[in-house]
Amino acid sequence: MAKKKCVAMLLAGGKGSRLNSLTKDLAKPAVPFGGKYRIIDFTLSNCANSGIDTVGVLTQYQPLLLNSYIGIGSAWDLDRKDGGVTVLPPYSESSEVKWYTGTASAIYQNLNYLKQYQPDYVLILSGDHIYKMNYESMLEYHIEKRADVTISLIEVPWVEASRFGIMNTNDDMRIVEFEEKPSNPKNNLASMGIYIFSWNILKEYLEMDDRNPDSSHDFGKDVIPLLLEENKKLFAYPFKGYWKDVGTVQSLWEANMDLLGEHCELDLFAQDWRIYSVNPNQPPQYISSDAIVKESLINEGCTIEGEIDKSVLFQGVTVGKGSMIKESVIMPDATIGNNCLIEKAIVPYDVKIPDGTVIRSFDDEIILVTEEMLVGFIQLVK
Amino acid sequence: MKRKLLGVIDATTYHDDLEDLLTHRSLAALPFGGRYRIIDFVLSNMVNSGIRSVAIFPKMQYRSLMDHLGSGKNWDLNRKRDGLFFFPSPIVDSDGNKIGSFELFAANMDYFYRSTQEYAIITNCYTIFNMNFRPILDWHRHAKCDITEIHHQDGTSMEMYLIKTSFLIKLIETRHETGYTCMKDVVTAIHNGYSICHYEYDGYSVMIDSIESYFSTSMKLLESDVWKQLFLKDQPILTKVKDEPPTKYVKGSCVKNAMIANGCFIGGTVENSIVSRGVKIGKGAVIKNCIIMQKCHIEENCYLDSVILDKDVKVEAGAHLTGTNRSPYVIRKGSKQGALMNS
Numbered sequence: 001m002a003k004k005k006c007v008a009m010l011l012a013g014g015k016g017s018r019l020n021s022l023t024k025d026l027a028k029p030a031v032p033f034g035g036k037y038r039i040i041d042f043t044l045s046n047c048a049n050s051g052i053d054t055v056g057v058l059t060q061y062q063p064l065l066l067n068s069y070i071g072i073g074s075a076w077d078l079d080r081k082d083g084g085v086t087v088l089p090p091y092s093e094s095s096e097v098k099w100y101t102g103t104a105s106a107i108y109q110n111l112n113y114l115k116q117y118q119p120d121y122v123l124i125l126s127g128d129h130i131y132k133m134n135y136e137s138m139l140e141y142h143i144e145k146r147a148d149v150t151i152s153l154i155e156v157p158w159v160e161a162s163r164f165g166i167m168n169t170n171d172d173m174r175i176v177e178f179e180e181k182p183s184n185p186k187n188n189l190a191s192m193g194i195y196i197f198s199w200n201i202l203k204e205y206l207e208m209d210d211r212n213p214d215s216s217h218d219f220g221k222d223v224i225p226l227l228l229e230e231n232k233k234l235f236a237y238p239f240k241g242y243w244k245d246v247g248t249v250q251s252l253w254e255a256n257m258d259l260l261g262e263h264c265e266l267d268l269f270a271q272d273w274r275i276y277s278v279n280p281n282q283p284p285q286y287i288s289s290d291a292i293v294k295e296s297l298i299n300e301g302c303t304i305e306g307e308i309d310k311s312v313l314f315q316g317v318t319v320g321k322g323s324m325i326k327e328s329v330i331m332p333d334a335t336i337g338n339n340c341l342i343e344k345a346i347v348p349y350d351v352k353i354p355d356g357t358v359i360r361s362f363d364d365e366i367i368l369v370t371e372e373m374l375v376g377f378i379q380l381v382k
Numbered sequence: 383m384k385r386k387l388l389g390v391i392d393a394t395t396y397h398d399d400l401e402d403l404l405t406h407r408s409l410a411a412l413p414f415g416g417r418y419r420i421i422d423f424v425l426s427n428m429v430n431s432g433i434r435s436v437a438i439f440p441k442m443q444y445r446s447l448m449d450h451l452g453s454g455k456n457w458d459l460n461r462k463r464d465g466l467f468f469f470p471s472p473i474v475d476s477d478g479n480k481i482g483s484f485e486l487f488a489a490n491m492d493y494f495y496r497s498t499q500e501y502a503i504i505t506n507c508y509t510i511f512n513m514n515f516r517p518i519l520d521w522h523r524h525a526k527c528d529i530t531e532i533h534h535q536d537g538t539s540m541e542m543y544l545i546k547t548s549f550l551i552k553l554i555e556t557r558h559e560t561g562y563t564c565m566k567d568v569v570t571a572i573h574n575g576y577s578i579c580h581y582e583y584d585g586y587s588v589m590i591d592s593i594e595s596y597f598s599t600s601m602k603l604l605e606s607d608v609w610k611q612l613f614l615k616d617q618p619i620l621t622k623v624k625d626e627p628p629t630k631y632v633k634g635s636c637v638k639n640a641m642i643a644n645g646c647f648i649g650g651t652v653e654n655s656i657v658s659r660g661v662k663i664g665k666g667a668v669i670k671n672c673i674i675m676q677k678c679h680i681e682e683n684c685y686l687d688s689v690i691l692d693k694d695v696k697v698e699a700g701a702h703l704t705g706t707n708r709s710p711y712v713i714r715k716g717s718k719q720g721a722l723m724n725s
Contacts, residue, residue, distance in 0.1 A: 268628075284656075286609065298642075
């Protein structure tokens with residue numbers, strides 16, 4: 001196997017329980033986003049655009065859809081003779097099945113995958129976030145600082161800082177202290193869960209962590225504190241730009257709404273940093289004579305006969321006559337009947353909304369439509 | 383089906399009437415329906431009918447066609463065996479409008495000798511239709527025909543022929559003795575002793591041979607009973623994918639009766655029009671009865687009625703361009719239209 005300078009390991013086993021029924025039968029990285037994409041498209045596209053051509057994707061929770069979605073990686077130009085995408089599910093060794101118990105154990109159990117490429121550096125990523133980032137620049141920074149580990153940080157609002165892992169640095173950006181969800185944060189630089197490790201350090205510390213029976217085998221909770229304790233060179237890499245953890249129904253909706261308007265922080269139209277996705281190859285969208293479309297993002301394969309205002313519509317969505325979709329996210333192949341009103345809601349893929357349905361939020365809480373909810377509604381009108 | 387039917391697409395056709403749109407591309411590569419090229423229809427039909435070996439015979443200006451088809455991956459034709467074959471014509475001065483020219487095939491006889499498929503379907507490259515070829519093969523075998531010619535409902539030829547591969551090889555080999563130069567010669571000749579059958583196709587199908595038919599067929603896509611016949615879930619028309627984001631509608635956009643591809647940025651009014659991938663339409667601009675091809679940029683406050691904009695055209699702010707239904711105003715690829723250059 002050819003030697004690779006840097007191999008990426010993408011943690012894609014996230015369950016995303018706070019996304020409720022959206023993640024009932026798919027992993028969080030596979031959740032649809034932005035009218036066309038799945039969350040994992042952003043990280044995979046970042047890899048492709050950063051020139052990283054060897055990516056191990058660690059799956060565990062509900063992997064079926066994710067595995068077939070990633071396939072051999074051709075959508076992201078990651079179908080390579082050497083390297084490319086490899087899906088790495090948990091496996092059994094002699095008598096015991098080793099589930100990935102934490103982020104560190106997931107990587108530890110795939111050290112053999114990494115060893116075959118003899119990498120100098122390993123980039124550890126999470127498939128849960130929406131952002132555009134050049135990992136190559138981060139790697140250059142890591143090399144320049146002669147760091148053992150480089151951690152990417154983003155400035156978060158002070159009020160939210162206690163929800164994150166907060167890094168305290170010295171003037172040279174060397175990390176001196178790490179606090180996981182501190183009640184009184186000393187600064188507002190939060191870890192984005194993106195790490196570059198020099199290979200020897202990663203190998204040594206993962207083996208050490210595996211031998212520790214008290215460890216929960218998590219990078220943030222166990223490995224990073226241990227490295228700090230042993231005075232290793234940990235550097236902070238400040239990231240500026242759009243970054244969002246879409247962990248809840250509310251934040252998923254917000255991130256979709258962030259894409260509307262003429263100028264948005266996350267520019268999907270930028271030619272020099274394309275976000276790739278598995279293309280559904282559907283006909284262009286059809287907007288009928290009765291339709292009104294205002295400030296929205298609409299994908300191919302849609303048929304619109306109603307009114308769409310400040311909404312995101314994925315491929316293959318049908319909206320019937322007299323219906324009004326306002327500030328909502330309609331996922332792939334959902335069908336909205338005639339004379340419906342949907343406001344501040346997320347309609348999951350393939351859901352059929354019967355004629356005359358009214359779904360609207362009276363407070364600011366976003367409604368995640370479910371089949372059960374619709375059954376209840378139909379009984380109500382009868 | 384894998385071993386049964388060979389697909390042969392004659393992509394040498396040139397129509398003088400489409401000249402403005404064909405200066406730098408072949409007819410087969412003419413953009414259509416916002417995201418397709420004309421050849422996508424027949425090629426997808428072949429793939430959807432289970433055909434696994436397709437030969438395309440292009441002539442001149444085939445750069446854009448090759449770029450579009452690539453390895454055939456988007457049609458699942460990048461196979462180890464069979465798949466997509468490209469046979470550019472070495473004959474420069476042949477009559478480009480004879481579908482299934484034997485002289486053309488003769489230059490690539492090895493393809494026919496080596497193929498194991500028992501039958502071949504020979505088609506033109508410029509028909510807009512969504513047809514499954516499986517029933518016609520069954521019909522052809524059952525009726526024991528030598529050649530089956532597919533007809534429109536009105537009895538005119540669709541210039542598509544089903545034939546046994548071995549018989550096709552014989553016709554090509556004996557072309558000098560028989561004087562038959564193409565499939566049409568064989569089916570129109572009388573007293574040659576072959577059984578020529580006609581298969582009537584009753585679905586939607588239009589052959590694009592003039593600006594007028596190109597324009598009217600494009601506009602027909604806006605009628606739901608037409609697009610419902612062309613874009614079927616289980617028989618999709620496949621094309622080259624572009625990784626464009628979804629289309630963005632911003633404040634001031636007003637769109638009615640339009641087909642809009644991905645990656646567009648719409649700030650103005652669009653009515654009764656087909657808009658291709660990656661088009662920008664500025665605020666206050668009005669686009670009516672137009673075909674706008676890929677990556678055009680129409681700036682603020684333009685007014686366009688019955689215009690075909692070829693790829694990469696830039697229309698500067700405030701320009702007025704109008705054509706008519708019968709004779710739409712065609713603007714050539716890559717040109718720039720200033721506000722003072724009126725039609």
